[in-house]
Amino acid sequence: MKKITRLFLAVAFMFTAFSMAQSTVSGTIMDAEMNAPLPGANIVEKGTTNGVSSDFDGNFTITTQSASGEVVISFVGYGKVTMSFNGNTNLGNVTLSPDNTLEEVVIIGSGVIDLAEDRKTPVAVSTIKAAEIQEKAGNWDLPEVLKSTPSVQNVKGGGFGDGSMFLRGFDQTNTAFLLNGQPINGMEDGKMYWSNWSGVLDIANAVQVQRGLGSSKLAISSVGGTVNIVTKTVDKKEGGFVQAMTGNDNYLKTTGYYSTGLMENGLAFSAMIGHWQGDGYMQGAKGQGQTYFLSLGYKPNEKHIFNFLITGAPQWHGAAGGNELQDYLDKGRRYNDWWGYYKGEEYAGGRNYYHKPVTNLSWDWNISDKSTLSTVAYASFGRGGFAYPRGNTFYNFRDANGLIDYDAIEANNLSNPDADNFVHASVNSHNWFGLLSNFEHKINDKLSFNFGVDSRFYNGIHYRSAVDLLGATPTYTSASSPVPYTLTEQTGFNPWKNLFSTLDHNQRFGHDYEEQINYIGGFGQIEYATDKFSAFFQGALSTQSHQREGFWDVQGLGESEKVNNVGYNLKAGGAYNINDNNIVFVNGGYYSRQPYHDDLYTNVRASNELNSFGDENQKITGLEAGYKFKSQYVSANLNVYHTIWDNRILSSAEDTDNNGNSDVFYQSSGIKEIHQGVELEVFTKPLKGLSVNGFISIGNWEYDGNVETRSFDDNNNILSEGDVAYIDGVKVGNAAQFTAGLNAGYNVTKALALDATFNYYSDLYASVDFGADEFTTQNNRGSIELPSYETLDLGLSYKLKVGKENNNVQFRLNVSNVFDELYIEQSTTNIHDVESGYTSWNGVSTENEVYLGYGRTWNASLRFNF
Incomplete structure (x- = not known):
């Protein structure tokens, strides 16, 4: 007991x-x-x-x-x-309290995703969180979401996904875009096509804009800055959403996402699928596409985590080129010269179609409390191109309303065997493989370092094809293929079909070549940090090889000489924490950047001949300083920068006989630009439930010195050489050098919120064409200044709890350009004088070819989160 x-x-x-x-x-x-x-x-x-x-x-x-x-x-x-x-x-x-950190966003590949938080020494950075992306993205692309950050301007373009972004006056080709650490700019020319990434914002956890030197560890040498897109990979908990969206011009989009979260067996699965379609804002800019995303993660223990991801956005959309300003004033701001009707249906001869599946396999290894290794292997397979009318008399076939009469073109082709008016495409496909790996080690509480490898292997495939023959049977010959051959195959616009089909060489014309670009780089960084002081040194070294192989029917041009270029970059900086609320920093860097593939050849479309100056590296020097203030109710970032971009090469082409085929090519070398400015961001919470944020960017971007230009025809014959473009002191065009913005959000109730965004743009100049008459004499008149403009956007959000504790329904309404302001976003010509038949609009000759901003647009969405 x-x-x-x-x-x-x-x-x-x-x-x-x-x-x-x-x-x-x-x-x-x-x-x-x-x-x-x-x-x-x-x-x-x-x-x-x-x-x-x-x-x-x-x-x-x-x-x-x-x-x-x-x-x-x-x-x-x-x-x-x-x-x-x-x-x-x-x-x-x-x-x-909100901050600029992205903790807990990145689970996979954290060692290769270059976020500002990975380094204690600050940079000029702005971060857009998932909640803001979800609300304000609507049916826009990423550049529109980023327009309220300092020194960023978005140009919408003519169709879905045709927008572009400028950062500190540098275009997208000179800004590095990364998707979960993977470089996604085109390997040949650095270009970005947002139509290929139409679903990325649906799965984005955050987007971080690092202006200038940034904190990137990779062997990349961007001039304007780095944009990091961080997507979902392995979610910590189960959940998902379904969403339906509608908008102006019959826009419809449906999206569904589900994630198991990290399960007890260590597995995690997430998937998204969506479909969109719409008529587009511009005439003839109708489009449709799908988005898909699959992620499979596995965490066997606390040491290792793996993830496989595949995503893509197959789509086609009508495009609208820049038209003369007079055409827009006469025919409306939605006017498009490329569209009409065919067999009773709206038909756009200018059309983009593409499918670019992207896959990656990542592995994070926590070796110890002090050491980690992150590795990602990736691949993308792009198929598609840009289609537009071809033929000397194509634009002569118009109906009573001035639209292109595609039925009449087909009838003429069928009755006239010599007629050659049809729709053709410049096909730009690729196979791209890469590997990124980064090792990080913390020596002690103050000292840490990392080093890694960045390798990329790229095969570009380029030719012209018949997309829609419209009944034509065109015949071609060339110096390398003297036996005439007739085009009989047409590829169509379907992005799914084009992903899995090929076209024989004897059905290609105009140009037919491939390129091999191999890139291997190493990078490293060491950082010393205490509570008061931090300093870093960073370096990267890379080698890049280029080789072109030309084909034409069965004879071909063969392989070019292989070109090898070595590039490097060096960055260093330091910061001092005055106290918990005040930090000052300064960073400097020098890049020796390899030229793009398209700069290496006298005529990349038709020749293996190398430029005499094309293999020289570009030289970029950047200096920046900043001050950060942070308190409970007010935070501010102040940055100043000075960037020198030297030895730049610029290539362009012109269709002088207006038959849809470029026949004169221009190249300029030794271009030097100086971009300097100051940026201020302020974040405030003046009242309960109210936030008011704003920014001001003041830039001065000019060309320094004159440049040499030359021109040649499609057969590589030199038309002119040694010409001088007098551009010293001319303003760099295409992006506003003064921008300011103010956005406010107010929680009316626990469920209802309102927000407004105001943006102002000034000191905006036309694009500079070095071969244009305005710059061939020393008395040039510079680039024309475009009118300043402002836009106001409004938003409303309502959230209602439904069912289980984490389930809710969200309604969102966005209205852009509320006052329907008419403004010029970009001018691709630089015509000063008002010629006969034209007028002046706000000081700009209406003969200039321009892109107008969109008028009032809207979108509304209903989303169920579970």
Whole structure:
């Protein structure tokens, strides 16, 4: 009996002790900026994996494993908060403040994704979080979402996905874009085509814009800066959404996403699929496409995590080229010279079609508490091109309304065997493979380093094809193929079909060549940091080889000489923390950047002949300094920069006989630009539930010195050589050198929020054509200044809790350019004088070919989160 009593007392004591070792901790998580509950925040008992998430109203309750200790509260895009508890504790309202960090966003590939948080020495950076992307993206591409960050301007272009972005006055070819650490700019020319990435914002956790030198560890040498797109990979918890969106001009989009989260067996699966279609803002800019995303993750233990990802956005869309300003004034801002009707259906002869599946396999290895290794192998397979009318008399066939009469063109082709008016495409396909790997090691609490490898292997495939013959049977000959051959195959615009089909060489014309570009680089960084001071040194070395192989029917041109270029970059900087609220920093760097493939040849489309100056590296020098202030209610970033871009090469082409085929080519060498300016960002929370943020960017971007130009025809015959373009002191065009913006958000109630964004653009100049008459004399008149303009965008969000604690329905309405302002976003010509038949509009000759900004547009979406 005594033994039983002792056993009972022992069990009772153990039960009591176990009970006393646990505590219940509760509270409500609040958004400091909006003074509203923050659902989905993570609450984890420090030192354990024991955690819960806050519900729709921000409430949480966690049963801890210890009687006292700390809980760590975090949410994507917000600063962490650590709270102590002792026994059962109600923490009350716990406020999280937004910050620029991206903690807990990146689980996969964190060692190869270049985020500013990976380095303690600051850079000029702006971060757009998932919540803002989800609300404001609507049916826009990424450049439109980024327009409210300093020194960024978006030009929308003529059709879906045709927009482009300028950063500190540099275009997209000179800004590095990364998707989860993987470079996605074109290997040949650095170009970006947003139509290939139409679904990326649906799966984006965050986008970070690093202006200027940035914090990139990779062996890349961007001039304007680096844009990091961080997508979902392995989610921590199960969930998803379904969304339906509509918008102006019959836009419709449906999207569904689901993730299992990281399951107990270590597996995680997520998938997204979507479809969109619409008529487009411009005439004849109708388009449609799909988006898909699959991610499979596996975490066998705390040391390793793997992930396989595939995503793509097959699409086609009508395009609208720049027209003379007079045409828009006479025929409306939506006017498009390329469209008409064919067999009773709207038909755009200018059309983009493409499918670019991207896959990557990543591995993160936590070797120890001090060492990690991240590796990602990737591949993309692009198929498609840009189609547009071809033929000397194509544009002569018009109906009573002035639209292109495609039925009449077909009838003429069928009745006239010599007629050659049809729709052709410049096909630009590729096979691209790459490997990134980065090792990081923390020597001690103050000193750390990393080093890695960046390798890329690229095969570009280029030719002209008949997309729609419209009944024509054109026959071609060339110097390398003197036997006439007739085009009989037409590829069509279907991006799925073109992904899995090929075209024989004897059905290609105009040009037919491939290129091999191989790139291998190494990079490294060392950083020293204390509570007050930090400094870093970073370097990269790379070698890049180019080889071109030309084909024409069965004879071909053969392989060119292989060109090898070595490039490097060096960056260094330091920062001083005056106190917790004030930081100053300075960074400097020098890049020796290899020329693009298209710069190496006298005529990349038709010749293996190398430029005499084409293999020289570009030289980029960057200096920047900054000051960061942060407090509970006001934060600010001030940056100044000075960038020199020297020894640039610029190539262009012209269709002088207006038959849809470029026949005169221009090249300029030794171009030097100087970009300098100051940027200020301010973030404030003046009242409960109200946030007001703004920025001002003041730039001065000019050409320094004159340049030499030359021209040649399609057979590589020199037409002119040694010409001088007098551009010294001329303003760099295409992007506004003064921009300012103000955006405000207000939580009317817990569920209802309103926001407004105002943007102003000034000191905007036309594009500079070095071969144009305006620059062939020393008395040039510079680039014309375009009128300043401003836009106002409005948004409304409403969120309603439904069913389970984390389920909710969100309604979002966006209205862009509320006042329907008419403005010029870009001018591709630089005509000063008003010729006969033209007028002047706000000081600009209407003979100039321009792109107008879109008028008032809108989109509305309904989203169910579960």
